[in-house]
Amino acid sequence: MSRLNYQTARFLTSAPTLAACPPDSGSEVAFAGRSNAGKSSAINALTRQKALARTSKTPGRTQLINFFALGEESERRLVDLPGYGFAKVPEQVKLEWQRHLSDYLQRRASLRGLVLVMDVRHPLTEFDQTLLGWADDKAMPVHILLTKADKLKRGAAASALQQVRSRLREWEDLVSIQLFSSLKGQGIEEVHARLDAWLLD
Template structure:
C-alpha cells in the first residue's frame, strides 16, 4: 500500500470569516458538501486521522471554516517545500441552520472561492444515492466561474451495489459533459475504503497545481 501523502494533518483554527483564515500563501484545497453527505468521514479517511474532522449523528455541526495544516509538500529540485492546507467549509443545507447564518455562509463561501489566491481546487462531497442538490450546483457554478477545478467524491458508495455505483458515476460524468462543467468525479466510501487512494492522489494533484 502506498504511503498516505495526506498523513500528518493537524487542526490549525476555525474561522467565522475568510479574514480569520491562515495567511493566503502556499496552497490549499477546500472541502465542501451538504451537511449529511459524509464530508467529515471523507476528510478523516483521506488523512488517515479518524478524529481530525468531527463526525456527528447530528449533521451540520461544522458551522465555521476549519483549517488543517498538512506536512509541507516536496517540490522540484532546488525549490523549497510547499506549505499546504485543507479547508473544511461549513456543511450547508441543514434545516436547523438559521437563515441569517445560512446567508452569511453563502456570502463568505462566495468571497472565499473568488478571492483566496492560495486556493487550488475544491473537493465536493455528494451522496451517491441522490441527484445534485441546489448547493452542489452552486458550488460547481462557483468553480466554473472562477476557473477552479472541482473533484466530486460520490460518497456512501457502500450503500449501493458496485453496478449501481458505476451507473451513478457514469450518469454524473454525462451530466458534467452535457452542462459543459470541468469537474471530475469518482466513487468513494470512507466505510469500506473504496476510492480513498485515488482521492488522495487527486487532492495532491490539486495542491501541486499552478493557480491561473
C-alpha cells in the same frame, strides 16, 4: 514523483469569515458538501485519522471554515468548509454562511481546487449546482466524490456515476468524478493522486 503524506494532517485553526483565515499563501484544497453527505468522514478516511474532522450526529454543526496543515509547515492545507443545508438554522444565518462560502471560494488566492462531496444516492442538489457555478466562474477545478458507494450494489453505483458524468458533460474540462466509500476505504488512492496534483503543482 513526490507524494504528500496525508497522515501528517493536523488542525491549524477555525475561521468564521474570510478575514479570519490564515495567511493566503502556499496552496490549499477545500472540501465542500451537504451536511449529511459524509464530508468529515471522507477527510478522516483520507488522512487515516479517526477524528481530525469532527463527524456529528447533528448535520450542520461545522459552521466554521476549518484549516488542517499537512506536515510541519503550514504551506499546504486541507480546508473543511461549513456543511451547507444546515438542518435547523435560521434563514438569515444560512444566507450569511452562503456569503462567507462565496467570499472564500471566489477570493482565496491559495485555493487550488475543490473537492465536492455528494451522497451517491442524492447527487447534484441545488446547492451542489450553485457551488459548481461558483467554481465555473473562477475556472476552479472540482473533483466530485460520490460518497457512501458501499450503500449501493456495484452495478447501481456504476450507473449513478455514469448519470452524474453525463449531467456534467458541459463541465468536463473542469470536473472529475469518482465513487468513494469512507467505510470501505474505496477510492482513497485516487483522491490522494488528485490532491497531490493540486497541492504540489
